[in-house]
Amino acid sequence: MSTTTLGKAKTIKTLNNIASCGLSVFNKENYTVNNESENPDAIVLRSFNMHSMELNAQLKAIARAGAGVNNIPVDKCTEKGIVVFNTPGANANAVKELVLTSLIASSRNLFEGVAWAKTLEKEGEQIPKLVEAGKKNFVGNEIRGKTLGVIGLGAIGALVANDALDLDMEVIGFDPFISVDTAWNLSRNVHRAMSLEQLFATADYITVHVPLTGDTKGMLNKETFKLMKDGVYIMNFSRGGLINEIDMALALESGKIGKYITDFPNEEVLRMKNAIPIPHLGASTNESEENCAIMASRQVKEYLDTGNIKNSVNFPNASLPYTGKTRVAAFHKNVPNMVGQITSAFSNYHLNIADMVNRSRGDYAYTMIDIDNEVDKDMIPDIEAKIKQIDGIVTVRTI
Ligand SMILES: NC(=O)c1ccc[n+]([C@@H]2O[C@H](COP(=O)([O-])OP(=O)(O)OC[C@H]3O[C@@H](n4cnc5c(N)ncnc54)[C@H](O)[C@@H]3O)[C@@H](O)[C@H]2O)c1
Ligand SMILES: O=C(O)CC[C@@H](O)C(=O)O
Numbered sequence: 001m002s003t004t005t006l007g008k009a010k011t012i013k014t015l016n017n018i019a020s021c022g023l024s025v026f027n028k029e030n031y032t033v034n035n036e037s038e039n040p041d042a043i044v045l046r047s048f049n050m051h052s053m054e055l056n057a058q059l060k061a062i063a064r065a066g067a068g069v070n071n072i073p074v075d076k077c078t079e080k081g082i083v084v085f086n087t088p089g090a091n092a093n094a095v096k097e098l099v100l101t102s103l104i105a106s107s108r109n110l111f112e113g114v115a116w117a118k119t120l121e122k123e124g125e126q127i128p129k130l131v132e133a134g135k136k137n138f139v140g141n142e143i144r145g146k147t148l149g150v151i152g153l154g155a156i157g158a159l160v161a162n163d164a165l166d167l168d169m170e171v172i173g174f175d176p177f178i179s180v181d182t183a184w185n186l187s188r189n190v191h192r193a194m195s196l197e198q199l200f201a202t203a204d205y206i207t208v209h210v211p212l213t214g215d216t217k218g219m220l221n222k223e224t225f226k227l228m229k230d231g232v233y234i235m236n237f238s239r240g241g242l243i244n245e246i247d248m249a250l251a252l253e254s255g256k257i258g259k260y261i262t263d264f265p266n267e268e269v270l271r272m273k274n275a276i277p278i279p280h281l282g283a284s285t286n287e288s289e290e291n292c293a294i295m296a297s298r299q300v301k302e303y304l305d306t307g308n309i310k311n312s313v314n315f316p317n318a319s320l321p322y323t324g325k326t327r328v329a330a331f332h333k334n335v336p337n338m339v340g341q342i343t344s345a346f347s348n349y350h351l352n353i354a355d356m357v358n359r360s361r362g363d364y365a366y367t368m369i370d371i372d373n374e375v376d377k378d379m380i381p382d383i384e385a386k387i388k389q390i391d392g393i394v395t396v397r398t399i
Contacts, residue, residue: 010304012297013040015048018065019286022293025301042300044293047071047280055080060397061303063296066091066283067155068239069313070212078314078364081331081395083303085311087295092155094288095237098281099160099207100167102235102261103148107205108140111276144168149203151175151196151219152238157209158182161190174199175210200227205235212239222247231258237282240264248272307368307399316359320368325354326375327368327399328383333392334365342367342393345386349379364394 012026012033023033023044042061043050049071050062062072063085077084105111116134120127146169150161153175161171165187173186174193193199199206206228210216220234221244234257236243243260245268251257252274262269265277283292295311302308306322307329309315315331332338339358346353352372359366375383384396 010041011037011039012300013037013043015043015045015050016065018044018046018296019289019293021290022065022295022297025294025297031301041304044296044300045071046292055082060395061085061300063087063300065289065292065296068211070239070241074314079394083309083315083331084313085296085299085303086313087292087299088311089155090291090295091283091285091288092159094285095156095209095282096159096163097285098263098278099156099235099237100163102237102276102278103164103205103207103233104143104167106233106235106259106261106276107143109138110140113138143205146170146204147172147202149174149193149199149206150190151199151206151208152210153178153182153186153190154209155182156237157207158186160207160209162187165189170202172199172202196224197227200224201229203232204229205233207235208238208242210238210242212241217241218244220244220248222251225251225256228256230256233257233259233261236260236262236264238263240266240269245269245272248275305399307397309366314361315364316361316366318357318359318366318368320355320357320370323354323370326371326380328371328387329366329368329397329399330387331364331366331394332390333394334360334363335392338365338390338392339367341390342369342387345383345390346371348386349383351375351383 010031012031014033014035026033039056039058041058044063044065046065051073059082061083062077064072065087067086067088069084069086072084074084117131120130123130148164148169148171150157150171150173153161153173157173161173164171172191172193174196219242225247240262248257248260249268249272252260252272259274259276260272261276263278263280263282265279269275269277299310307327308319309317330342343353354370354372356369380398384398387393387396
């Protein structure tokens with residue numbers, strides 16, 4: 001697919017409410033932003049499920065204003081040369097605050113106590129007396145000195161782990177793929193679990209902060225529940241699919257799991273005994289919505305305007321200072337001699353290369369080349385067509 005859009009105004013389609021301060025990044029002279037375009041250059045979204053959506057031919061980028069990308073057909077996008085971004089860490093503080101709130105509130109039976117108090121509305125003067133008599137049903141536990149198990153020590157998990165220490169909890173964390181950056185930010189007082197089994201055996205509360213993938217789907221199930229302490233509380237602010245809900249319903253019924261606090265209610269969850277359903281509020285703060293919208297919009301604009309890529313989940317990150325020279329950006333298979341073949345395509349037109357960058361990620365690579373000469377705009381479709389003929393090229397774009 002060749003995507004010559006040089007000089008044309010670009011269209012951004014939103015699929016969810018995106019904070020306006022983020023969308024204002026797209027200046028009106030060069031961008032149209034709406035929620036109905038049939039043929040956008042880029043899409044900015046939150047939780048909208050894109051799996052059954054057709055991807056239009058002009059689509060170059062999708063930005064998830066948030067962390068999880070399980071609502072986007074990432075592999076299909078890669079095959080079509082569509083870059084997918086997310087906004088790592090931009091909503092982590094919001095989620096952390098709600099995890100810690102839920103940890104304390106559930107441990108103190110606050111959700112149940114408040115719901116009960118509201119049922120007394122019609123009792124008039126009797127209310128204070130009834131409250132004093134009924135409060136014994138909501139005696140809870142303090143979290144101080146208890147052990148919190150954190151599965152996944154990324155942007156959110158690491159913040160939760162560090163702050164739980166400040167609440168005088170013992171914290172044990174498990175993440176076999178922990179990034180160097182997160183490891184540096186993690187308190188040395190967080191115990192490292194060498195296996196999930198070790199974490200399950202010691203935790204009074206478990207909080208899960210991993211992405212939903214083929215590997216993590218259903219990772220908490222009847223087999224893993226058996227390895228946990230009786231009455232453990234499980235918090236899930238990541239994705240519903242991480243939990244086998246049939247097994248969870250039974251474990252809650254038997255008391256094996258004390259409570260299941262989840263940000264992902266569905267019919268099954270709402271029927272569960274001792275489930276605390278929260279309506280996906282983890283990232284719902286003004287601050288987080290703004291952070292995510294700004295980050296997502298900036299990343300898309302930078303890519304459309306310059307070809308530079310930051311925080312992609314399927315393309316390699318790549319950056320070349322943009323000088324205004326004609327830039328050719330190609331996404332291609334990561335096989336030998338691609339760069340040689342692309343650069344030799346320019347020599348037919350007597351074009352010199354001023355600068356270039358080539359980065360790879362798995363089976364694919366991305367190359368940006370700045371041309372030193374003034375390039376006649378009429379030549380661009382020919383140059384792109386020539387590069388497109390090279391076996392292994394997925395997309396070519398001239399900026
Ligand atoms: N409730 C909400 O509103 C909300 C908001 C933000 C994120 N989320 C969800 O939370 C997830 C985590 O967000 P994040 O910002 O911390 O992401 P992140 O990418 O910073 O961290 C994820 C961590 O999980 C680790 N991991 C992956 N597989 C693992 C496994 N099998 N066992 C243990 N660790 C594993 C990774 O190494 C990484 O450190 C997101 O993928 C998203 O689904 C939900
Ligand atoms: O957009 C939201 O409200 C939720 C985002 C969250 O689920 C994420 O994965 O970042």
